[in-house]
Amino acid sequence: xxxxxxxxxxxxxxxxxxxxxxxxxxxxxxxxxxxxxxxxxxxxxxxxxxxxxxxxxxxxxxxxxxxxxxxxxxxxxxxxxxxxxxxxxxxxxxxxxxxxxxxxxxxxxxxxxxxxxxxxxxxxxxxxxxxxxxxxxxxxxxxxxxxxxxxxxxxxxxxxxxxxxxxxxxxxxxxxxxxxxxxxxxxxxxxxxxxxxxxxxxxxxxxxxxxxxxxxxxxxxxxxxxxxxxxxxxxxxxxxxxxxxxxxxxxxxxxxxxxxxxxxxxxxxxxxxxxxxxxxxxxxxxxxxxxxxxxxxxxxxxxxxxxxxxxxxxxxxxxxxxxxxxxxxxxxxxxxxxxxxxxxxxxxxxxxxxxxxxxxxxxxxxxxxxxxxxxxxxxxxxxxxxxxxxxxxxxxxxxxxxxxxxxxxxxxx
Ligand SMILES: *Cc1c(COP(=O)(O)O)cnc(C)c1O
Numbered sequence: 001x002x003x004x005x006x007x008x009x010x011x012x013x014x015x016x017x018x019x020x021x022x023x024x025x026x027x028x029x030x031x032x033x034x035x036x037x038x039x040x041x042x043x044x045x046x047x048x049x050x051x052x053x054x055x056x057x058x059x060x061x062x063x064x065x066x067x068x069x070x071x072x073x074x075x076x077x078x079x080x081x082x083x084x085x086x087x088x089x090x091x092x093x094x095x096x097x098x099x100x101x102x103x104x105x106x107x108x109x110x111x112x113x114x115x116x117x118x119x120x121x122x123x124x125x126x127x128x129x130x131x132x133x134x135x136x137x138x139x140x141x142x143x144x145x146x147x148x149x150x151x152x153x154x155x156x157x158x159x160x161x162x163x164x165x166x167x168x169x170x171x172x173x174x175x176x177x178x179x180x181x182x183x184x185x186x187x188x189x190x191x192x193x194x195x196x197x198x199x200x201x202x203x204x205x206x207x208x209x210x211x212x213x214x215x216x217x218x219x220x221x222x223x224x225x226x227x228x229x230x231x232x233x234x235x236x237x238x239x240x241x242x243x244x245x246x247x248x249x250x251x252x253x254x255x256x257x258x259x260x261x262x263x264x265x266x267x268x269x270x271x272x273x274x275x276x277x278x279x280x281x282x283x284x285x286x287x288x289x290x291x292x293x294x295x296x297x298x299x300x301x302x303x304x305x306x307x308x309x310x311x312x313x314x315x316x317x318x319x320x321x322x323x324x325x326x327x328x329x330x331x332x333x334x335x336x337x338x339x340x341x342x343x344x345x346x347x348x349x350x351x352x353x354x355x356x357x358x359x360x361x362x363x364x365x366x367x368x369x370x371x372x373x374x375x376x377x378x379x380x381x382x383x384x385x386x387x388x389x390x391x392x393x394x395x396x397x398x399x400x401x402x403x404x405x406x407x408x409x410x411x412x413x
Contacts, residue, residue, distance in 0.1 A: 003033035003390075004284055004366065006327045011364055013390040018286050018325050021388055021395055022362055027288045028305035030373045032062075032398075034070050034391035036282035041074040044274055047256035051270045054120070056100045058238045058275030059085045061370040062283065066389050066398035068092035071278060077120070079238070079273035083110040086117065096120070100235060100271060102149065102199070104129075104170050111136045115144055121271075123149045123197040123235065125172055130184050130191070137190035144190055147235055148173055148181055149197040150220065152213040156201035158241070159316045165200025165213060172198070182224060193229065195268060196220060199237025203276060205249050207258050210239070214262035221266050234263055238273040242280040244367050245321035245349075252277075276370040283369025285310050285385075286325065290340065292358040299335040301354065303363060306339030307346040308379040310365060310372050314345040321366045322348065328356025337363070341380045373399075378407055 003014055010017045013033045021031055044055060056079040057071045063085060068078065069092040077098025078089035089099055099119040104126065106114075111133055114122055124130050124146050137144040151172030156163040164171040173181050185193040200213045214236065221231050236259065243249050263270065287305035312318035322337055332355035337348040348365060357363060376385050384402035388395050 003036035003039075003282060004323075004364065009327045011323055011325045011327070013284070013395075015393055016390045016395050018284070018364055019362060021390075022286050022288070022325070025386055025388055025397060026401065027286055027362070028303075028309050028385050029286050029401075030283055030368065030385060030387040031286060031395070032064075032067060032279070032283045032369060032387065032389050034389055037067065037070045037279065038074055040278045040282060041071055041076060043252060044272070044277060045075075047253045048259065048270075048272070050260070051264065054098060054269065054271040056098065056271055056273050057278055058273045059089055060374060061275030062279040062372070062374050063088050064373065064387050064398050065092040066387075067279065068094065070389070070391075076278075077271075079275075083107075083113045086110075086114060086119070090117065100273065102197070102273070108132060108136055111144075112140060115140055115142045119145075121145045121147050121194060121233070121235070123147050124181075125149045127173070127177060127181055127184065130181060131188065134188035134191050142190065143192045145192050145194055146185070147195050147197040147233060148178070148185070148193070149199070150175070150178060150217070152198050152200065152216045154200055154209055154212040154216070156204055156209045156239070157206040158201050158203050158239075161316055162202040163200070164202075165198065165209075178220075182227070182229065193231075195231045195233035195235070197235035197237065199273065200239060202239050203241040204239045205241040205247065207250060207255050210236075210255065211258045211262060214258065218263050218266060221263075221268065232268055233271065234266070234268040235271040235273065236263070238275050238277070240274060240277045242276055242367065242370075245319045279369035281367050281369060283367075283372060285365040285368040285372065287363055287365065289357060289359055289361050289363065292335075299333060301335045301337045301352070301357060301363075303337060303339060303348075305365065305385070306341035306380065306382065307343065308341060308377045308382050309339075309385045310348075310368060311375050311377075312371060313348050314343075315375075319349045320368060322352050322354060323364045323366060324354050324357045325362035325364055326356065330355045332356075341382075378402075378404070383407075
């Protein structure tokens with residue numbers, strides 16, 4: 001069940017009218033459903049329950065501390081990719097022992113921050129990083145719990161900008177370099193190798209890609225155990241896709257059976273790092289139509305949200321579904337939905353059918369919980385878009401709008 005449905009002719013988040021939020025907070029504005037966040041978390045856990053996994057929310061998908069807190073209250077840990085995200089996860093109340101630190105470019109300072117916070121695990125992406133972690137840990141007199149992120153060399157069926165599991169991408173340790181990395185974990189001081197990590201990409205809809213990666217991972221565990229390594233943990237990454245406009249996703253239970261069938265019997269503690277799955281469909285971006293422009297060849301609905309507020313269409317060729325906030329069943333005339341920013345790429349999509357929508361009306365851009373507000377900028381002299389959380393029949397602002405006047409206070413003449 002979606003969190004966003006019409007009630008009494010108005011699109012609501014749970015039972016709060018989006019029009020009421022728009023009136024109070026203004027547009028554009030992100031709205032998240034706490035109820036949906038919790039449901040998504042439960043839906044992820046349920047078919048994997050037999051593994052009692054550690055579920056580390058990939059904070060980069062939507063790093064608002066109120067969103068992290070909502071998932072933390074469900075029991076989630078965090079997967080962070082910078083010291084800034086680590087700070088956010090801790091501030092939101094996630095226990096350090098449930099935090100995993102991933103990413104190819106961790107600096108010495110970031111590694112030190114993670115070690116001092118006593119987090120669950122650092123995922124190591126290169127031999128260079130392995131040496132640095134060892135040095136930093138040694139100097140702090142701490143033993144670093146690590147997992148090696150391996151590059152399983154599988155082609156992930158997704159947008160090329162978010163495929164991360166192929167040889168030739170910057171991610172993970174290539175299989176040819178794994179023997180060197182494994183022996184370094186023994187010879188370098190202050191490292192405690194716990195296991196392996198894979199993350200082959202984001203928004204995957206073909207679970208066979210996961211089967212390939214996890215099968216290779218299981219083979220690696222068996223092989224390296226034979227060589228005398230005590231491997232007790234596997235981190236299976238994130239990447240499960242969701243349904244956007246016109247796309248379908250196989251049931252999540254199928255993903256769970258891939259997991260159980262490949263790595264379920266190794267006796268390893270299993271961790272996951274879902275991002276999009278937990279937050280993607282729990283958010284919408286509400287916007288108002290500024291102009292209904294009938295061009296010579298095309299009709300444009302120009303809205304007050306732009307690519308700076310939601311960059312996914314411009315960056316990943318994404319198409320989000322769009323719904324009128326006021327329900328209308330009359331026949332619609334197709335329109336391209338575009339933003340105000342001075343770039344042709346500032347376009348949400350072509351030929352939307354939005355009945356009853358014209359100048360002044362509100363629309364909701366759906367599935368805007370993941371990689372949406374997280375990637376918002378102030379490009380084109382625009383305010384930083386606010387965020388609202390709906391919970392238990394009411395809503396609250398969880399990030400206020402940051403005006404241009406305020407932004408200029410960050411600057412000096
Ligand atoms: C981005 C990322 C994730 C989350 O990916 P989703 O597709 O949002 O589930 C998980 N792990 C790592 C290492 C990532 O970089």
